[in-house]
Amino acid sequence: MGETPFDDMDGDTLHEECGVFGILGHPDAATLTALGLHALQHRGQEAAGLVCFDGQQFHSERRMGLVGDHYTDPAVLARLPGAMAIGHVRYSTTGETALRNVQPLFAELEVGGIAIAHNGNFTNGLTLRRQLIADGAICQSTSDTEVVLHLIARSRQTHSSDRFIDAIRQVEGGYSMVALTRTKLIAARDPIGIRPLVMGELDGKPIFCSETCALDIIGAKYIRDVENGEVIICEIQPDGSITVDSRKAEKPQPERLCLFEYVYFARPDSVVGGRNVYVARKAMGRHLAQEAPVEADVVVPVPDGGTPAAIGFAQESGIPFELGIIRNHYVGRTFIEPTQQIRAFGVKLKHSANRAMIEGKRVVLVDDSIVRGTTSVKIVQMIRDAGATEVHIRVASPMIFYPDFYGIDTPDADKLLANQYSSLDAMCRFIGADSLAFLSLDGLYHAVGGESRNDKAPQFTDHYFTGDYPTRLLDREAPVNNVHRLAVMANHG
Numbered sequence: 001m002g003e004t005p006f007d008d009m010d011g012d013t014l015h016e017e018c019g020v021f022g023i024l025g026h027p028d029a030a031t032l033t034a035l036g037l038h039a040l041q042h043r044g045q046e047a048a049g050l051v052c053f054d055g056q057q058f059h060s061e062r063r064m065g066l067v068g069d070h071y072t073d074p075a076v077l078a079r080l081p082g083a084m085a086i087g088h089v090r091y092s093t094t095g096e097t098a099l100r101n102v103q104p105l106f107a108e109l110e111v112g113g114i115a116i117a118h119n120g121n122f123t124n125g126l127t128l129r130r131q132l133i134a135d136g137a138i139c140q141s142t143s144d145t146e147v148v149l150h151l152i153a154r155s156r157q158t159h160s161s162d163r164f165i166d167a168i169r170q171v172e173g174g175y176s177m178v179a180l181t182r183t184k185l186i187a188a189r190d191p192i193g194i195r196p197l198v199m200g201e202l203d204g205k206p207i208f209c210s211e212t213c214a215l216d217i218i219g220a221k222y223i224r225d226v227e228n229g230e231v232i233i234c235e236i237q238p239d240g241s242i243t244v245d246s247r248k249a250e251k252p253q254p255e256r257l258c259l260f261e262y263v264y265f266a267r268p269d270s271v272v273g274g275r276n277v278y279v280a281r282k283a284m285g286r287h288l289a290q291e292a293p294v295e296a297d298v299v300v301p302v303p304d305g306g307t308p309a310a311i312g313f314a315q316e317s318g319i320p321f322e323l324g325i326i327r328n329h330y331v332g333r334t335f336i337e338p339t340q341q342i343r344a345f346g347v348k349l350k351h352s353a354n355r356a357m358i359e360g361k362r363v364v365l366v367d368d369s370i371v372r373g374t375t376s377v378k379i380v381q382m383i384r385d386a387g388a389t390e391v392h393i394r395v396a397s398p399m400i401f402y403p404d405f406y407g408i409d410t411p412d413a414d415k416l417l418a419n420q421y422s423s424l425d426a427m428c429r430f431i432g433a434d435s436l437a438f439l440s441l442d443g444l445y446h447a448v449g450g451e452s453r454n455d456k457a458p459q460f461t462d463h464y465f466t467g468d469y470p471t472r473l474l475d476r477e478a479p480v481n482n483v484h485r486l487a488v489m490a491n492h493g
Contacts, residue, residue, distance in 0.1 A: 018103075018407075019043035020117040020197075021214055022086035022178035024185035024234050025205040025242050030080035032202070033087040034071035036214040041067055042267055043119075043210060044089035047102040051115035053182055054082035058113050062102040084236070086180045088117035101143040104180070109153050111160040112182050118145040119210055120175035120195040120407040124474040128171065147171065161186060161233045165247060168231070172471050174258065174406030174461070176226070178208050185234045192470055193228030193255040194406050194461050196272050206234045206244065211270040225273065228255040256461045256470050260408065262448045263397045264305050264368050275449050278308050283447035284396040284439055285312025285366060292437030293317060294392045297361040300324030302368075302379060303351070309396035310366035319364065322357040324383070351382070359387030365433075369397045371410065373417035373431055380432045392435045393428075398465040399438050405473055410464065441465055 019040030023029050030052050037048055048071065049062035059080050063070040067089060070076055088103040104117040122128070125144030132150045133139060139146055151167035152160075160181045165188075168177070174194030179186040187208040189197045200207040202220040209215060212222050226232060229249030236242055258265070261272045268278035288309065299321045301310030314321035328350050363383055370376055376393065383391050399418035403410040413419050421427045428436035441462065442452045450459045455468075463469045 018091060018117075018119045019089045019210040019214070020086070020119050020176060020178050021088075021207070021209040022117070022180065022185050022187065023202070023205060023207045024084045025236055025240075026202060027083050029083050029085035030077050032207075032218050033085040034067060034077065035218050036207075036209055037067045037071070037087045037089050039214040039217040039267070040089050040210055043265065044091040047090040047099075048088065049090070049102045049104055049117075050080055050085055050087040051104040051106055051117075051180060052080045052082040052085035053113075053180060058106060058115065058180075060104070060106055060115070062099060062104075064099060064102065084180060084185060086115055086117050086178045086185070088119075098142075100141045103143070103145060105141065105143065105145050105149060107149045107153070109149075109160075111152075111163060114149070114152065114160060114164075115180045116145060116148055116177060117179075118148065118175060118177045119197075120190065121173050121405060122147065122171045122175065123173035123405050123471055124171060125173070126475040148177070160184065161231075161235075161245075164188070165231050172474065174471075176210065183236050186231065187226055187234075188231045189226045189228055191229040191249055192253050192461070194258050194470065196257065196261055196266070197226040199223045199226055199232065204242075206242065208232070211266055211272065213267045213270045216269070222271070229253065254457065254459075256458065258406065259397075259444060259448070259460045259462050260464070263444070268308055280448045281308035281368075281396065282312035282315075284444060285309035285314075286316040287443040287447050288366070288394050288396050288437070288439045289313045289316035291440055291443055292394055294364055294394070294435060294437075295362065296364045296390070296392060298322045298324060298357060299364045299366060300357070300383070301366050303327040305368035306366045306396065309368060313364065313366050313394060313396075317364075322354075324354050324357040324363060324386075325351050325379070326354050327351055351379070353382050353386035355386045358383055361388060362390040362392070363388045364392045364394055366394050366396060368395070369400065370395050370417055370438075371400055372415055373427065376431045376433075384432075390434045391432075393431060393433045393437070395436075395438045397439055397444060398441045400464050402464050402467045402469075404464050405469070405475075406461070406471075408464075 021033050021036035023032055033050055047064045048067045051060045086104050104115040106115040122144045125147050128147045137150050148167050151170055152163045155163035155166040157163045157166050164179055164186055168188055175190045176195040176197035177188045198212055200215040200220040200222050207220050215222050229252055231247045233245045234242055257273045262280045266272045266277045270277050296319055299310050299314040299319045301307040303325055380391050400416050401418050403413055445453050461470050
């Protein structure tokens with residue numbers, strides 16, 4: 001399910017999808033899974049879980065908190081024997097924060113035990129859940145992931161893999177999944193590839209995970225991306241060999257990967273959709289400097305999300321780059337807390353101005369995105385209090401006008417900064433900056449190696465900027481505010 005706080009450093013609880021990992025046939029399956037989840041920790045800090053199979057029975061460990069808080073303990077890993085495992089790091093966008101919702105979810109079915117770890121959100125999950133309950137299903141969690149288990153249980157297909165495929169063909173939205181049976185590791189990606197999933201191998205054993213950084217940490221080899229609409233079934237045969245079977249959608253669609261993987265979600269050292277994330281973010285900064293130049297003395301990133309873009313901005317503009325804001329990495333992810341009061345306190349705990357780099361200077365603050373803008377107000381004031389003579393904000397992504405329903409827990413449309421003000425100048429006054437500019441949508445497309453946006457066949461999922469939702473939204477209505485959006489964009493120039 002959609003999972004993990006998206007700390008955009010305008011701070012306002014935009015949450016991203018979780019991270020998944022799975023490996024088949026390796027004697028150190030649980031340890032490698034824990035290491036892979038550690039590399040994916042940025043995708044979810046609320047909870048982590050592992051499920052493994054030892055040839056006789058399944059074993060499960062699901063805990064609230066960070067991977068390192070639990071899965072570095074030899075006693076915990078000793079309870080996870082076997083040569084096949086899947087794992088999950090979570091931040092909830094669907095379902096309450098509770099242990100019963102921590103994945104992987106497991107069930108004993110007619111075809112045997114199966115565990116599932118899911119990244120993303122189903123846009124018809126609530127509709128399916130209501131239908132299942134009306135038909136007598138008993139749900140043990142409030143997670144939309146459980147819907148898949150019920151659909152597998154009700155499928156009339158003979159084999160577990162066919163039941164899995166039958167189930168996911170009934171769900172809509174953005175997702176990547178890994179599933180574990182007694183003999184199989186199954187991986188699946190949504191029909192248009194909104195959520196990422198990659199395939200690798202270690203010692204000849206197959207691995208699936210959300211990002212390539214999880215392969216790097218264990219020395220595994222990247223093989224390829226799982227294609228949109230593809231289901232890959234890896235199965236241990238009686239002789240110990242592993243077969244790999246790929247099933248693809250009958251009516252393939254063009255891939256539309258989520259642009260926010262490049263803007264914020266993915267780790268900078270990952271390769272997503274064949275593109276290095278760090279290189280893409282630097283390119284965003286370069287395009288931003290070309291589109292919105294400013295006279296200033298120093299370029300300062302809002303850490304950590306704005307750092308690569310700030311480097312690109314500085315290189316393109318010729319303005320020196322300095323770490324004018326210092327982040328305390330030992331405070332913890334305080335913005336996980338649900339109250340705005342705690343999140344506001346967290347801003348002060350996590351960041352402080354580096355006065356020596358700011359005092360008496362015209363500062364360009366480069367951030368990756370702005371959602372509500374409330375934390376941007378605090379950051380700007382912090383820079384002014386440190387003696388900056390001017391503060392100019394440059395944002396390395398376009399304005400966000402629309403909420404997300406594919407795994408990012410965005411605010412309602414009327415809570416987004418871009419929808420609260422009729423012009424860029426009004427937004428700038430609210431934040432308290434001397435100037436404010438956002439990267440254009442075409443600039444973002446070009447930065448990630450794409451072409452200018454084609455309204456008839458967009459290359460990426462970009463609905464948060466455009467309102468162009470790539471799937472049906474059965475569980476809710478898409479917000480309509482195109483007139484306002486076009487007015488603000490016109491004022492943006």
